[in-house]
Amino acid sequence: MPELPEVESLADFLRDRAVGHTILGVDVVAVQALKTFDPPVAALGGLTVTGVARHGKFLDLDCDGLHLVIHLARAGWLRWREDLSGAKPVRPGKGPLAVRVRLSPNELGMAPGFELTEAGTQKRLAVYVVRDPKEVPGVASLGPDPLDPSFTADRLAEILRGSRTQIKGLLRDQKVIAGIGNAYSDEVLHAARMSPFKIAGTLTDAQVADLHEAIVHTLREAVERARGIAAKDLKAEKKSGLRVHNRTGQPCDVCGDTVREVSFADSALQYCPTCQTGGKPLADRRLSRLLK
The missing domain is CATH 3.20.190.10 (MutM-like, N-terminal)
Structure with a gap:
C-alpha cells in the first residue's frame, strides 16, 4: 500500500x-x-x-x-x-x-x-x-500529519495518554496519525526499539520522545529517498529502503538477529527480537501475548 x-x-x-x-x-x-x-x-x-x-x-x-x-x-x-x-x-x-x-x-x-x-x-x-x-x-477524519511542524513530542504524548491500544495498531490508525501504514509502522517501531504490542498509554516520557524521533526521521528519510524518482520506480525504491518490513528470515541490519513475523488474517508485521522485544520472539498468532 x-x-x-x-x-x-x-x-x-x-x-x-x-x-x-x-x-x-x-x-x-x-x-x-x-x-x-x-x-x-x-x-x-x-x-x-x-x-x-x-x-x-x-x-x-x-x-x-x-x-x-x-x-x-x-x-x-x-x-x-x-x-x-x-x-x-x-x-x-x-x-x-x-x-x-x-x-x-x-x-x-x-x-x-x-x-x-x-x-x-x-x-x-x-x-x-x-x-x-x-x-x-x-x-x-484524518489525525495530525506527522511531518507537520505542529506534530511535536508533546502532541504525540497527548495522543498516547491513557490509550489501551497496542502501539502498532495506533500508528496505523489514520484518525490518530495520518499517513502511516503497515510498512512504515514496522520501520518506525524498529527504529524506536519498541515492541509492536507495547500498550501506547504505558510509554514513558523518554520512550515517547524516542518514538516521536523515530516517526519523523523514518518518514522524512523515506520522503527524501523517493524525491525525484519516477512514479513507476517508487515501489522498488520503497522496498529497497526497508529494514524489517517484508524481510522475514533475513538478518537485521542493526544487530544481525533474524527478522521475525507475526501473521494475522489479512496482514503481517515484521520485527527484530533483539532490537525490539528483549530477544523474545512474539507468538505468531492473532492473540499473541503482549510483551512489555
Missing part, C-alpha cells in the same frame, strides 16, 4: 508534470471506484490543474477549485503516460485499469496523462470529485 512517503513523492511528481495542463477528460473504467456524483466527473473537463496536495495517504489535484481526490488503497497505483493521444478508448472490464485522466498536449504535441490501476480482486481504490477535500470522509 502506498503510504505517506510514496504519496508525497507522487504529489511532487504530478506537480512537475500535471500542473498547468487542462483536463481533456476523465474516463472511469471501474465504476465502483468513483465515490461521488455531485459534481459529476465530467465537470473536470476543461479545467486546469493548478496544484497538487497530499492529505495523509490521499492525493488531491486542485482543478480550478474543484478537487480530484484519490486514495490508492492497498493495491492501487498511479501510472504516468507521456502520450495518451493514441490510446485506445477504455471499456469496463476485468483488467487493472480503473481511471484514466487525459491532459492537454505539451509543447511537443504529446498529450500526457495518468492512469489509476488496481491489482487483485479486492477493489478498494477510490476517486472523489468534490468542492472541498474535507467533503471526503477519510480526509475529514
